[in-house]
Amino acid sequence: xxxxxxxxxxxxxxxxxxxxxxxxxxxxxxxxxxxxxxxxxxxxxxxxxxxxxxxxxxxxxxxxxxxxxxxxxxxxxxxxxxxxxxxxxxxxxxxxxxxxxxx
Numbered sequence: 001x002x003x004x005x006x007x008x009x010x011x012x013x014x015x016x017x018x019x020x021x022x023x024x025x026x027x028x029x030x031x032x033x034x035x036x037x038x039x040x041x042x043x044x045x046x047x048x049x050x051x052x053x054x055x056x057x058x059x060x061x062x063x064x065x066x067x068x069x070x071x072x073x074x075x076x077x078x079x080x081x082x083x084x085x086x087x088x089x090x091x092x093x094x095x096x097x098x099x100x101x102x103x
Contacts, residue, residue, distance in 0.1 A: 003031040003079040003098055006070050008063050010038035012085040013047055019085050020051045026094045034074065036066040 005023040023033050033053040037045050058066035
């Protein structure tokens with residue numbers, strides 16, 4: 001089962017590297033990271049590229065729009081984990097969640 005961490009961004013240069021590293025530490029077999037960028041005007045995209053993750057520059061505005069585009073291209077993945085750069089949601093139990101979904 002493939003696992004993709006989606007990180008929606010808009011001008012997140014201060015926190016994006018830390019969140020990518022957190023996701024990397026949680027990766028299990030067949031995992032990847034996709035940064036969905038809402039046309040940032042800062043260094044967000046460059047930092048994400050330097051961290052070796054896949055990047056999708058969304059068309060249009062809005063987090064929901066970006067997530068919809070990401071899910072559209074990831075429709076063959078089994079598990080999608082959405083992560084906020086501002087640490088709105090704790091990642092402490094992500095591995096447990098993935099294990100439960102995988103059965």
